[in-house]
Amino acid sequence: MDRVKDDVLDVLFRKARTYNGWLPKPVPDGLLRELYEAAKWGPTSANTCPARFVFLRSPAAKERLRPCLAAGNVEKTMAAPVTVIIAYDLKFYDKLPKLSPHNPAMRDAFAQNPQLIEETAKRNSSLQGAYLILAARALGLDCGPMSGFDNAKVDDEFFAAGKCEACDQEFFPAGHVKSNFLCNLGYGDPAKLLPRSPRLEWSEACNLM
Numbered sequence: 001m002d003r004v005k006d007d008v009l010d011v012l013f014r015k016a017r018t019y020n021g022w023l024p025k026p027v028p029d030g031l032l033r034e035l036y037e038a039a040k041w042g043p044t045s046a047n048t049c050p051a052r053f054v055f056l057r058s059p060a061a062k063e064r065l066r067p068c069l070a071a072g073n074v075e076k077t078m079a080a081p082v083t084v085i086i087a088y089d090l091k092f093y094d095k096l097p098k099l100s101p102h103n104p105a106m107r108d109a110f111a112q113n114p115q116l117i118e119e120t121a122k123r124n125s126s127l128q129g130a131y132l133i134l135a136a137r138a139l140g141l142d143c144g145p146m147s148g149f150d151n152a153k154v155d156d157e158f159f160a161a162g163k164c165e166a167c168d169q170e171f172f173p174a175g176h177v178k179s180n181f182l183c184n185l186g187y188g189d190p191a192k193l194l195p196r197s198p199r200l201e202w203s204e205a206c207n208l209m
């Protein structure tokens, strides 16, 4: 594959920022589907694909999230056109016959190992959340990831058994999906950006061996 043009790196990384304010411009559902269709191709271990994404964009859905948020995250989250709950399914292994058809033993290897399940779900859903951020930027959206919220409250509100009214899909009503982090999506307001903080230099973060 050819190297991408330099401005692609600007869009994805160098000029991309974490947004705290949002322009009043809606994000169509079709764009959210396009976002998933791009992000889903990011790699996960054994192709487990444990992440589950809940896109909150109706005022009613956002209100259900409000009491779970850290105080500093409330205003910007309520103003964002979309907030995604990046979650993971602890029963991801039930999809392995589809996702890993060349290795039928894989499902049971996971199902019998709770520690491996937890580690795999957390690691790979975090990666998939990062793929979602980069895909969103590639599609012209801005992002505001957040871990400042009460995971247990979110899990109880959105993923507890029997609480799936108005859901598009039936993948999470049985209590085996857990929240990882949140990400606001939309068109960011540059006026509300904080100054860019530095990153570690190569010599501080990397080693060549």
Ligand SMILES: Cc1cc2nc3c(=O)[nH]c(=O)nc-3n(C[C@H](O)[C@H](O)[C@H](O)COP(=O)(O)O)c2cc1C
Pocket (backbone or CB within 6 Å): 016, 017, 018, 019, 070, 072, 073, 145, 146, 147, 148, 149, 181, 196, 197
């Ligand atoms: C997993 C994750 C959790 C974060 N949690 C919060 C949060 O709860 N509240 C907040 O205001 N910013 C949060 N941030 C935003 C970071 O502080 C921000 O992305 C970082 O400082 C880099 O900013 P920049 O992208 O503008 O350079 C979070 C970012 C990530 C990736």
